[in-house]
Amino acid sequence: MDSNTEVLHAWHAGTSGWDALVDRYSRLVWSVPRSFRLAHADAADVYQCTWLCLAEHLSRIQRPEHLGTWLVRTATRHSITVLRTRGREVAYDLWEPESTLPAPDEVAITNDRQRRLWSALMTLNERCQRLLRIAAHSPELSYAQVAAALGIKVGxxxxxxxxxxxxxRRKVEGLR
Incomplete structure (x- = not known):
């Protein structure tokens, strides 16, 4: 079969027209999504969608001599749609989810450090405990404000x- 018209008539008659169309334009259709540098799977989707659209609209093709142009335009539209869709997608790896939780060994180390710090803090005299708690929890306070809260001289x-x-520090190191 030489012309697109003959191929389309053969397809309408139920003979091998479809296979002839695919053989004739397969490389052309495939080249369009690849020219957009789509991943292989996305390019294959565009390729299949283009042929599906042709199958759906084949009976309405009025100018068979422009079938190649129609296929290129259809593949181009599908490729652009894939690019737009992929641009809005957020990649999420189901095999290796990103964990925001610390590793179990980090949790154990942190818990041990905190336990030793609090144990050591509780052995200090009352004035040191109050001063270090103020320094830890309200670092924005001035020396004058800290002195007033503790009842000591600013200097x-x-x-x-x-x-x-x-x-x-000595007490924490002694608890190791």
């Missing part, structure tokens, strides 16, 4: 804090 806040931290 002694820094040196007292340093002594309390050094004592806490």
């Amino acid at each position: 002694s806040v820094g040196s007292t804090r340093s002594r309390c931290l050094a004592e806490l």
Whole structure:
């Protein structure tokens, strides 16, 4: 069969027209999604959709000599649709989900550190405990505000804090 018209008439008659069309235009249709650099699976989808559209509209083809152009345009539209859709998709790997939870060993280490810190803190005198709690939970407070809260002189806040931290450090290291 030489012309598209003959191929279309053969298809309408129920003979091998479809196979002849696919053989004739297969490489052309396949080249369109590949020219858009679609992944193999997406290009295969576009290829199949293009042939499906032709099967659905084959009886309405009025100018068989322009069938190649029609196939290229259809494949182009499908390729652009795939690109738009893929641009809105969020990749999600079902095999290796990204975990926001810490690893079990990290949890164990953190829990141990916290336990040792709190145990050591509880052995400090009342004034050091209060000062270090204020420093940890309200770092934005000025020395004047901390001094007022603890009932000590402003000039002694820094040196007292340093002594309390050094004592806490020794006690934490002693709990190892």
